[in-house]
């Protein structure tokens with residue numbers, strides 16, 4: 001069984017725990033670590049976990065809302081940390097004291113009972129990766145921080161039962177926001193972030209290929225509203241808006257089964 005819990009989602013900090021359990025043994029992967037270490041410890045405790053239970057960390061890209069305390073946590077708990085070579089370069093090639101593992105597009109690896117498959121996404125970072133996590137029965141796709149859904153992204157996410165999917169902004173709210181013009185162009189651009197409609201199109205494309213559940217993530221606090229993300233995804237999937245989960249910036253979401 002795969003369960004997951006966002007510990008916080010959005011430009012103020014991203015972290016998600018994915019748990020695979022079989023036969024009494026549980027594996028925990030922490031995807032992104034974009035919080036201070038005290039805040040991360042606190043949110044893990046609220047999730048009923050201790051940092052020492054984390055078996056591996058995966059960092060998707062170098063933006064501060066994803067890297068956060070990754071190195072501090074990895075060294076404190078002696079946890080292996082996966083990221084692309086480009087991400088490692090972009091954060092200044094810090095010494096991980098033997099704990100660094102390099103992740104590559106479409107090269108899968110195993111963390112205990114979890115099969116992890118990273119894939120390249122179009123985002124304005126050096127070598128950004130998102131990923132799917134499976135246990136042989138169910139598969140969770142994590143897809144945030146991308147400007148558009150390339151055919152590569154759609155191919156990698158096909159067959160996922162559940163998606164933690166970026167719904168960054170509503171185009172009208174973004175256009176009317178106080179963001180400076182260069183930032184509006186960056187966010188809405190092909191290497192920026194997914195609008196609600198773009199996320200809905202991804203969900204609609206993947207539903208015939210096995211998608212059953214979507215949790216909206218990485219919502220902009222200024223340029224989106226949970227109700228707008230829910231409406232867009234519910235319309236695409238033909239379900240009620242209440243069936244769509246939303247990962248909150250400060251509290252993430254409850255433990256959910258993939």
Ligand SMILES: [Zn+2]
Nearest residue numbers: 011063065145
């Ligand atoms: Zn981000």
Ligand SMILES: [Zn+2]
Nearest residue numbers: 061063123145
């Ligand atoms: Zn980013």
